[in-house]
Amino acid sequence: MAQLINRSHNLASCPLYKIELRDFSPEAIIESGQTFRFNQVQPDLFEVLAGSRRLFFHRTDENHYTFYCTRREFDDFWRGYFDLDQDYELYNRQIAEDDQFLLDAAEYCKGLKILRQEPWEMLITFLLAQRKNLKSIKNSIQKLCVLCGSVLQDCAGSYYAFPTPDQIASLSLEQLESCGLGYRAPYVESAAQAVHTGAFKLSEIKNLDNRSAVERLKTLPGIGDKIAECVLLFGYHRLDTFPVDIWIERVQEDFYDGAFPTDNYTGINGVLQQYLFHYARNHYYKEKEKNE
DNA sequence: TGCCAGGCTTCAC
DNA sequence: GTGAAGCATGGC
Numbered sequence: 638m639a640q641l642i643n644r645s646h647n648l649a650s651c652p653l654y655k656i657e658l659r660d661f662s663p664e665a666i667i668e669s670g671q672t673f674r675f676n677q678v679q680p681d682l683f684e685v686l687a688g689s690r691r692l693f694f695h696r697t698d699e700n701h702y703t704f705y706c707t708r709r710e711f712d713d714f715w716r717g718y719f720d721l722d723q724d725y726e727l728y729n730r731q732i733a734e735d736d737q738f739l740l741d742a743a744e745y746c747k748g749l750k751i752l753r754q755e756p757w758e759m760l761i762t763f764l765l766a767q768r769k770n771l772k773s774i775k776n777s778i779q780k781l782c783v784l785c786g787s788v789l790q791d792c793a794g795s796y797y798a799f800p801t802p803d804q805i806a807s808l809s810l811e812q813l814e815s816c817g818l819g820y821r822a823p824y825v826e827s828a829a830q831a832v833h834t835g836a837f838k839l840s841e842i843k844n845l846d847n848r849s850a851v852e853r854l855k856t857l858p859g860i861g862d863k864i865a866e867c868v869l870l871f872g873y874h875r876l877d878t879f880p881v882d883i884w885i886e887r888v889q890e891d892f893y894d895g896a897f898p899t900d901n902y903t904g905i906n907g908v909l910q911q912y913l914f915h916y917a918r919n920h921y922y923k924e925k926e927k928n929e
Numbered sequence: 930t931g932c933c934a935g936g937c938t939t940c941a942c
Numbered sequence: 943g944t945g946a947a948g949c950a951t952g953g954c
Contacts, residue, residue, distance in 0.1 A: 670935055767936040773952050774935080819950030861937050881934040915934070
């Protein structure tokens, strides 16, 4: 295995940091649809691309991991990125005892974390994700990175960074369309222009409450409530947001009389939303379909 | 081959 | 203000 890994990614020259993590599931994070540049390269080898950074890590047994970076890099960036200092068990204990669906979802999502991703990357990612399937989203983002992202080098070799606002703003509409963006290409174009020129400042979102931040994001064409809330949840770690997409809508109709009781879960709605999304999409409705 | 995808905009009414 | 149609493209 080690030889295979080394041949594929030259990890032999990378520093190592070994750590025990008991409540961490790369698969749950990947499949939960919050990130599209987190890859399971092999059953126990993962690649994470975040902004201009890249990290490989290896699961050596159920709770032990080898991260191919220095301890300092891990502590300074990746620990926070994976949200490892938060106690998710504490979140889970707040779930109502009589809400079996949500309890099942939380159990299914054990080890899922809300990654602390970059606002700019989330803005473009969820703008181009509308009415696309996860595979197609991933492909479009990869094409965009190859088309105009910087080529960077790390211990494992070269890779593409997520493009900066300036890089995307420099593309023509035809170039954006070549990434499979379809009707979303003008949306990505105008968002990049707005951030590039300074007409839209992502840093100002930090100073706004959730409602104002959603309204501000919605001034960009192609952004509605759902995308705005995804940007807030995944890009600003606003855990009180509750993005409603087709899966959450389905869950709400089937289990919550049309509306999830967000008032009961102030401060953790976003975590529960991810539980519901991942469980509903990747487990519950698949099993239900099988049994019908 | 046809349906559907982590929605939004536009346009009737 | 509400509801429905239209939207480009790729995956299955």
